[in-house]
Amino acid sequence: MLTLPTRIIHVLRHFEEAFSERVWEWAKVLLIGAILAPGERTVAAILRVMGCSDEKQFQNYHRVLNRAIWSSRELSRRLLVLLVCLFVAGNEPVILGLDETIERRRGRKIAARGVYRDPVRSSKEFFVKTNGLRWISMMLLTSIPWAQRVWALPFLSVLAPSERYHEERHMRHKTITDWAWQMILQVFRWLPGRSLVIIADGTYAVLDFLLKVSRLPGVSAITRLRLDACLYDPAPAREAGKRGRTALKGPAQPKLAQRLKDPATQWEKHTLSWYGGTTREMEIATGTALWYQSPVPPVAIRWVLIRDLAGQYEPTALLCTDLHAQAAQIVEWFVLRWTVEVTFHEVRAHLGVETQRQWSDLAILRTTPALLGLFSLVTIFAQQLLDAQAFPVRQAAWYCKTLPTFSDTLALVRQHLWPSAFFSVSSTDADTIQIPRVLFDRFVDTLAFAA
Template sequence: MSIIGAFTPVFSRRVWPHVQLLLIGAILTLGQRTVTAALRVLGLADEAQFVTYHRVLHRARWSNLHTSRILLRLLIHTFVPQGPLVLGLDDTIERRTGAKIKAQGIYRDPVRSSHSHFVKASGLRWLSLMLLVPIPWAQRVWALPFLTALTPSERFHQQRGRPHKKLTDWARQMLRQVQRWVPDRPLVVVADSAYTVIAWLHDLQQHRPIAVITRLRLDAALYEAAPERQAGQMGRPRLKGKRLPTLAARLADVSTTWQRVQVVRWYGEGSRTVEIASDTAVWYHTGLPPVSIRWVLIRDPLGKFAAQALLSTDVQLAPLQILEWFVQRWQLEVTFEEVRAHLGVETQRQWSDLAIARTTPVLLGLFSLITLLAHERWKDTEMWVRRAAWYDKTLPTFVDALAEVRRALWKVETFRTSPTADDLVQVPRSLVDRLTDALCYAA
């Protein structure tokens, strides 16, 4: 309750008790994350006023932004009390169909598609902002979602006569919102190539800059910085200087100076040695504003992956730091997979527009909340890691964190799980332990 109670100001006194039960039910439920499934696992299948719990999602007055702000503060206080905040930005498709789901669209399926094969998916597109933090007991970086927004397709806005907001527009709005929440902390954003957009990068450098790390094309037009304007010089100020060789040309140039570095964690693997070259430049395209960047060219000495390039809008960052932060972006994909496998994303069945806009962000935020709850539990108790003779697991994963929280909830009689009868059945403890283990680790 020290963690869950932080969200009390978001809800009214009438709604808050129902919210707590739905939250516990969502953690304990196996399979579909529906309101009725949460009520069943809490022993409330005979609750005549079950519609009251549905109203929490489609009618009650509470703010997603308010809950996101509280969750972010809890995460910062627990895992990153000082230093820059490294944020991961990515979108995902929730596969949903139905005539009443108004915001659904047709998108490229990022999981099933490849460079040569295009697969479409029907559903809802969500843009999620996650905090990349080191988890002490997991001994690795996790991506913890705290702010998620529904981003409808261009056709959706055209049919309703509204101006279309691109993913970059949503991303800029979300990042500026976070900057208002934590004005005293520098922000670093890690994103994929969909956000390698000059205008978007330039906008984030105005007023209070937000550093962005993303991919860069090998054929991008790079220039020297514009020369200083002389006194009395006529004409418009120059935006760029002399044209520089492309990164593809630098890659083929034998005179390029390479530095061999070791990345501690390379996309979920162990440490890996790569070679990098870096410098500063101005990225410019006709009709667009110039952006000062630090580029980092990466190649594998063993030739196992193709050469690639990164950019950082903070030119003061060290090249190795840019690479290490960008590699952490892989954790966003891990989180998306975890919430689908263990928290029931894509199994909810709400049709109301407001309920749809609330449920998926809540389930994504539940990943972060469970991480906080497990962290609080393991402060005073020994870590529980599920082992087997064929799987010598030493460090807990999210599955173990979820099982720890479930194990704690099953031991507390805070809800009705059986009829109030006084007849008792003796069950061997070994059987109870096996049943508890199966329940806690079930999806």
């Protein structure tokens, strides 16, 4: 039996009913072991770190991932509701980041793997391909009180196989925006009555996708916009008695690339929250238009042009499907998208994403979303363990660290788990040895910060 800190038990009770009683006991061992284990997050590594090397029925822990009956989607719903209750006030919009990442995996038995552009290793000059699995992840972008910055907390991740995968199985192929639309619709149903703001990159600047999002009440999307997009004025009112079909659009507006060079463009200076927790003075021009390209009906958008006074950043255009949103707020919301990339890096560096070895289709569909969701769960554990107290940031004589990062957060949770979870599932032999408290604390501190 696991003996866990009381505050962690209270968090886990939100997810207990999603499992049967027997599977839940095995799942808890996998969960705590995934937090404590350094390096690879394989089932074998987790059992070793939990003191279960002599467990003869080890296959039961593998079956939690590849055979047991439980719903990843239900766990995602419970995680999202818990995150919103803890970190988002009832009168504030729920800001959601949407992006995809490639999990580099090889192996002939991994059916859904494909060949994709590696977004990390590629650049404008070099195109790097990689084998792996493509995941679309939705994350809650919210300020963490003790970190004093916005974190991206994953709660729903979906595998998006390649077109070749669907062709070989005679299945209808779903594009990235098809999967994204289903994810947004699911979250819309999970959080009835809440305003949702979806932030994504230019991959999701697709007319039919934006049209669907704009028709959901209380939901808006923010993405990049091409400088050569075809924008139009609203359609004029139909004259009485006029024959023919109703006009969909009015006269064409100048391209955004032309507005950048037009001296008549009205620019306003704003001091904006920028990348890296800094502020930056930028010039902004904005307006409303219909973005139209046959055969998709036009989408009403607010476009925003951003120009850097210092010339360090190239001019950028954004769009928002909420016509009443403030231009400066749109830019600051979009800047939050960078925290999604930070989370993708953190889960690889500290939670072992890309080190798992499952090849069963069901285990693959469950393991990577679970490791991504573990980032959010560790954050919740830390929030509950701190109980509004100051975060004890690790210090050294040569490095003064003012704010905690995720590595500190993971270490804090581990420091509470090692004295309880580890020794409670270790050998039943009553033999003990005594070690000085200073040495014990040093061992725990070293293990807690192990990558």
